Amino acid sequence: MSTTDGLSEADKDRLHAEEMKLRQAERRAERATKKERGGLLMVLTGPGKGKSSSAFGMVARALGWDMRVGIVQFIKGKWQTGEKHFFRRFPDLVTFDVMGEGFTWDVQDRQRDIAAAQQAWRRSCELIVDPDYDFVLLDELNIAIRNDYVSIDEVVTFLKNRPRDKHICITGRDARPQLTEIADLVTEMTLIKHPYDAGFKPQRGVEF
Amino acid sequence: MSTTDGLSEADKDRLHAEEMKLRQAERRAERATKKERGGLLMVLTGPGKGKSSSAFGMVARALGWDMRVGIVQFIKGKWQTGEKHFFRRFPDLVTFDVMGEGFTWDVQDRQRDIAAAQQAWRRSCELIVDPDYDFVLLDELNIAIRNDYVSIDEVVTFLKNRPRDKHICITGRDARPQLTEIADLVTEMTLIKHPYDAGFKPQRGVEF
Numbered sequence: 001m002s003t004t005d006g007l008s009e010a011d012k013d014r015l016h017a018e019e020m021k022l023r024q025a026e027r028r029a030e031r032a033t034k035k036e037r038g039g040l041l042m043v044l045t046g047p048g049k050g051k052s053s054s055a056f057g058m059v060a061r062a063l064g065w066d067m068r069v070g071i072v073q074f075i076k077g078k079w080q081t082g083e084k085h086f087f088r089r090f091p092d093l094v095t096f097d098v099m100g101e102g103f104t105w106d107v108q109d110r111q112r113d114i115a116a117a118q119q120a121w122r123r124s125c126e127l128i129v130d131p132d133y134d135f136v137l138l139d140e141l142n143i144a145i146r147n148d149y150v151s152i153d154e155v156v157t158f159l160k161n162r163p164r165d166k167h168i169c170i171t172g173r174d175a176r177p178q179l180t181e182i183a184d185l186v187t188e189m190t191l192i193k194h195p196y197d198a199g200f201k202p203q204r205g206v207e208f
Numbered sequence: 209m210s211t212t213d214g215l216s217e218a219d220k221d222r223l224h225a226e227e228m229k230l231r232q233a234e235r236r237a238e239r240a241t242k243k244e245r246g247g248l249l250m251v252l253t254g255p256g257k258g259k260s261s262s263a264f265g266m267v268a269r270a271l272g273w274d275m276r277v278g279i280v281q282f283i284k285g286k287w288q289t290g291e292k293h294f295f296r297r298f299p300d301l302v303t304f305d306v307m308g309e310g311f312t313w314d315v316q317d318r319q320r321d322i323a324a325a326q327q328a329w330r331r332s333c334e335l336i337v338d339p340d341y342d343f344v345l346l347d348e349l350n351i352a353i354r355n356d357y358v359s360i361d362e363v364v365t366f367l368k369n370r371p372r373d374k375h376i377c378i379t380g381r382d383a384r385p386q387l388t389e390i391a392d393l394v395t396e397m398t399l400i401k402h403p404y405d406a407g408f409k410p411q412r413g414v415e416f
Contacts, residue, residue, distance in 0.1 A: 016318035023313040036408040048395035050252060050262035053269065057261030060268050061290030062413030082269030105231040110224035135413055167414055184408065186401040187256035192394035200244040200392065205270030205343055206375055 039166045040184040041159060045142060045175035048189030049207070055137050055169045056083050062167070063093055067134035070127035073098045074120045074172075075140040077106075081208040095133075097123050117149035128162055135167045142172025145179070152176050247374045248392040249367060253350060253383035256397030257415070263345050263377045264291050270375070271301055275342035278335035281306045282328050282380075283348040285314075289416040303341075305331050325357035336370055343375045350380025353387070360384050 004012050042058075044051040059069050071087065077100045087094045099120030100113065107113055121144070127136045144150045156178050162168065170179065180186045195203075202208060212220050250266075252259040267277050279295065285308045295302045307328030308321065315321055329352070335344045352358045364386050370376065378387065388394045403411075410416060 013318045017316045020313040020316040024316070027313060031409075034404060034407055034409045036403075036406070037411060038408075040403050040408065040411065040414060042414070044258060046398065048397075049393060050258055050395045050397065053265030054258035054262035055265065056268050057264030057266075057291070058414055060264050060294045061261065061416065064290030064292065064294030065412045067413050082272030083265070084272065086268045086272030105228040105235060108225045108228040108232070110221045167411075180400065183401060184403040184406060185257060185414075187258045188398040188400050189256075189258065190254065190396040190398045192388065192396050193391060195244075195248050195392040196242060198244070198392060199242055200246075200248065201239075201242045203245060203248065203375075204273045205275050206248060206250070206266055206393075208269065 039162070039164045039168065041162070041182065042167065042169040042185040042187075043142075043175050043180050043183040044169065044171045044187050044189065045173055045180070046188035046190055047173055048191035049194060050189045051171040051173070052083075052139050054187070054189075055139060055171050056087075058167075058169060059087065059094070059135065059137060062135040063090065066093075068093055068132055069135045069137065070095045070130070070133040071097065071137045071139065072120050072124045072127065072141075073100075073139045074117060074144045075100060076208075079208060082205055083208075095127065099123070113147070114149045117144040117147075120144070121150045121155070125158060128158075128166070128168060131163070131165065133166055135169070138168070138170045140172040141170045142175045142179075144172075145176055146172075146174045152178055155179065156182060247370070247372045247376065249370070249390065250375065250377040250393040251350075251383050251388050251391040252377065252379045252395050252397065253381055253388070254396035254398055255381055256399040257402060258397045259379040259381070260291070260347050262395070262397075263347060263379050264295075266375075266377060267295065267302070267343065267345060270343040271298065274301075276301055276340055277343045277345065278303045278338070278341040279305065279345045279347065280328050280332045280335065280349075281308075281347045282325060282352045283308060284416075287416060290413055291416075303335065307331070321355070322357045325352040325355075328352070329358045329363070333366060336366075336374070336376060339371070339373065341374055343377070346376070346378045348380040349378045350383045350387070352380075353384055354380075354382045360386055363387065364390060 062069050087096050100116035124138050127133050145152050270277050295304050308324035332346050335341050353360050
């Protein structure tokens with residue numbers, strides 16, 4: 001039962017107009033208190049689907065505003081992915097580096113994984129300090145940190161001293177608390193239902 | 209303390225190679241049981257940031273595979289958004305319809321909201337049954353349903369009988385249980401930290 005049950009349509013419309021007027025005023029007053037602008041540090045984590053895809057959606061938004069975007073993928077290696085195919089079509093606007101050679105269980109060579117992750121982190125630092133970039137995405141950096149391929153202390157120290165003129169987005173499950181603590185935005189993707197569990201293969205346009 | 213503490217680097221490397229070999233075998237065996245392919249119905253909901261941006265990231269992936277994409281935005285109205293600016297650059301691949309005239313508290317006219325939402329739903333149905341589209345995004349449909357502008361029963365009945373040759377993604381907080389029940393993928397974006405709460409204005413390339 002909603003509170004508007006039993007009201008005529010005309011009454012619902014009038015009530016709605018009054019409520020929306022109030023809400024508009026509230027939102028405007030609230031909005032007026034939001035004065036900060038500047039580069040955000042964002043962390044997208046959790047076991048649900050949507051971490052990397054959300055980051056790539058922000059990349060699309062940034063490109064819509066003619067920002068320049070730098071992307072480093074820490075894990076996906078030689079995989080053919082829709083995101084790589086697509087964003088590499090805009091080489092003037094997007095730098096898309098993929099480090100490593102695939103998921104770690106396909107490599108089975110820890111030293112090679114570490115070297116690839118370290119190289120990816122060095123590249124990330126270059127992009128972050130480069131004033132040409134407005135948005136830097138470090139895709140699956142959390143996995144490289146979790147596997148101890150990149151030092152969390154080094155990452156946190158670097159990010160604390162980052163230039164504040166660009167957005168930085170870090171994805172991957174198991175984000176370390178030291179990282180979420182210094183982030184401006186943290187979303188945890190909570191898994192409610194995943195097609196893989198229902199027998200679906202990972203599919204183009206959705207998972208890669 | 210990790211179980212590998214105290215091991216030499218060489219021992220860690222050897223242990224890692226053995227573990228990864230096992231994991232690779234496990235993953236391959238598991239993967240072999242995943243045989244289903246076909247259009248997924250996806251619902252991205254919850255209060256955290258990343259619902260629409262995740263959907264737009266999947267759009268980018270789909271475009272990377274040369275799929276054709278139809279987008280209907282139920283709420284954003286006349287807003288200038290990065291996603292609109294960007295995806296409208298590919299009119300041969302993306303149809304981008306924006307219905308309505310902004311957030312409901314700016315309109316204050318319930319009948320106009322209802323008419324816009326109904327029109328957006330009719331457009332959504334056209335895109336879903338059109339064999340030319342491989343991926344259809346109904347952005348913020350959950351809000352139109354929550355506001356009773358579009359009937360949940362009508363949506364569920366239509367989607368149950370949808371063609372299975374394309375992916376459909378529905379976003380917006382407060383997804384109805386009748387909808388998540390019939391979905392193949394459901395992620396709840398859990399809000400851990402949002403820059404708006406720390407005084408930041410919504411920013412280009414991130415929130416729109």
